[in-house]
Amino acid sequence: xxxxxxxASLIGLLALIAIPASLLAAGDEAEKKTDPVSGMVIDxxxxxxxxxCIVCHSTKGFTQIRLDRKNWEKIIRLMQEKNxxxxxxxxxxxxxxxxxxxYGLTEEHHNPKIRRPLLD
Ligand code: HEC
Numbered sequence: 001x002x003x004x005x006x007x008a009s010l011i012g013l014l015a016l017i018a019i020p021a022s023l024l025a026a027g028d029e030a031e032k033k034t035d036p037v038s039g040m041v042i043d044x045x046x047x048x049x050x051x052x053c054i055v056c057h058s059t060k061g062f063t064q065i066r067l068d069r070k071n072w073e074k075i076i077r078l079m080q081e082k083n084x085x086x087x088x089x090x091x092x093x094x095x096x097x098x099x100x101x102x103y104g105l106t107e108e109h110h111n112p113k114i115r116r117p118l119l120d
Contacts, residue, residue: 045098048091062103069100
């Protein structure tokens with residue numbers, strides 16, 4: 001086998017490995033689709049959160065912070081006690097599900113040196 005054929009087939013092999021890898025990466029991106037208007041992650045119950053949480057302010061207040069469920073609940077109470085948010089009723093657990101899942105704490109956020117939860 002000549003060197004040229006060897007090199008060509010190595011390149012071909014690399015392409016075979018690289019292409020599926022980049023397709024997989026693209027798949028991850030697609031999983032976290034965001035709404036172009038609000039910038040919010042599109043996931044289960046995002047429409048509820050959009051309907052209740054961006055009436056008075058933009059999404060910036062919550063899409064740029066990461067909190068656990070307990071502290072998201074505190075935020076909702078704060079919105080209700082100080083800022084005039086209405087009772088959410090049975091929407092509340094769904095809104096918390098969404099916030100916890102998409103704007104919750106991941107393992108890396110549990111390192112207090114990286115980021116302290118805002119409300120603890
Ligand atoms: C009735 C109006 C209103 C609604 C509805 C509302 N907020 Fe707020 N929110 C405010 C006001 C007023 C502030 C304080 C001023 C600001 O940051 O714009 C605020 C601030 C915030 C902050 C920043 C708090 C901080 O201490 O920095 C977060 C986070 C937040 N809101 C999340 C939410 C979420 C989540 C919802 C939906 C469950 C929601 N808000 C619904 C009025 C509202």
